[in-house]
Amino acid sequence: MRIRIVAGSSAPIYKQIVDAIRRTIATGELAVGETLPSVRQLAKELVINPNTVAKAYAELVQSGLVETQAGRGFFVTKRRCVYSKTERMRRLDESIQSLIGQAIAMDFTPDEALDRVRELFEKALRNPSHSN
Amino acid sequence: MRIRIVAGSSAPIYKQIVDAIRRTIATGELAVGETLPSVRQLAKELVINPNTVAKAYAELVQSGLVETQAGRGFFVTKRRCVYSKTERMRRLDESIQSLIGQAIAMDFTPDEALDRVRELFEKALRNPSHSN
Amino acid sequence: MRIRIVAGSSAPIYKQIVDAIRRTIATGELAVGETLPSVRQLAKELVINPNTVAKAYAELVQSGLVETQAGRGFFVTKRRCVYSKTERMRRLDESIQSLIGQAIAMDFTPDEALDRVRELFEKALRNPSHSN
Amino acid sequence: MRIRIVAGSSAPIYKQIVDAIRRTIATGELAVGETLPSVRQLAKELVINPNTVAKAYAELVQSGLVETQAGRGFFVTKRRCVYSKTERMRRLDESIQSLIGQAIAMDFTPDEALDRVRELFEKALRNPSHSN
């Protein structure tokens, strides 16, 4: 698995990792039961501190996407939908609001933004993460 | 001009101000050459620290939307784009990718997510950031 | 608010903090909207590293009991039931299994353990945390 | 003797072995003076690392439940209590407090929680740790 970290991004590194792995799981690139790269290995690969990776992984565990066995590693869970219906909606809305903020702040029209969302959505589902 | 600050929002207060003013300018509510409310007045109105308003104004100046003349106040300047097209696109995509990861990970279908994006977008434009 | 940290405990410090605060919230000792002690202050009080407190607080945020506003502090949320029904059950069972493991390992009879659980439950609800 | 190891369990493998054997001794399934399965045999049976079994046995020896005679194996020793009464109580209470925090925070009523505790307790005793 290859994750690209964008240094100049506004998003913190650990968030970028969470996002990236969430996508690889969501698209099935990382299948249920598979192990994630070890904390130290990924940290070395990305040339960042292991704690930063650990923080990202901890968030994935919290959200139920990933489980951990001490001494063995992190595994993609089969369990899903940890959150209640309203909570899922709340979180989706939060993400969307953040997107809208970005879009409006940069003068994209709603149509431009929506088109791009649709486009990337299809790409994500069709061509799971074009990296390997 | 009236700006409503949402305390519980995830967006920092100064950011909310920046966005709100950006939109009042975009919609023409605040025309080129007009003056913004003074820092102290707006701070009093919103019951927040003047430093926070000052910071928001500084960001508007920085982005080129607003100019300041010492002792006279802040003025709407002629609009110009700050980010290059590719830079804008890159930043937008970043936000979108994050949204998609969230949505798929929480088992929302693309249609559900897109509909919600459209919905919130319209809401945001109809009722721009609680300012009116 | 007073939290006692037990050095010799098998539970990690940050877990003890989570538990303690969870209880003060659950019993209403810390009411909705109230602010938690600041990270640095609590760290100083407990003579531990601020990061450890921050980790505990982060877990409370994740579980929806607490919200944060950067620069202002941590607040008790009114939102509840972040988790789905099955997830709540799963988490409850996990806690119970852990308890049962302890109890059996130390040769408590089920009746002894159950009585004690009942007793402490009543105490918790009746006499919110006998500390202030 | 048959011990089932649950890979996905939160409890470490060696701990599961310790608990399982402790219970076979408590129930008399393994009588005083009897020998435990050899480290290598049990490891092979459970398809785990012999070190893990060795560690479990070491803990049993440490707790006084089991003795070892070099070259001959591990034997069940006469039972004695390891922890003082107050120490046992303190540890149990710790686990219970944690459970109560969880339960109340997730809006379970004491009755719901207690019923579940009782239920899982009975299940645990009827089917002691998947060994039989």
Next chain:
DNA sequence: GTGGTCTAGACCACA
């Protein structure tokens, strides 16, 4: 080798 916890300390963003 793996992850888990904790410390110390830096630097930034926010109010």
Next chain:
DNA sequence: GTGGTCTAGACCACC
């Protein structure tokens, strides 16, 4: 003042 991120490095538990 507050929290948020990241680093460096220690020590432990587990496999």
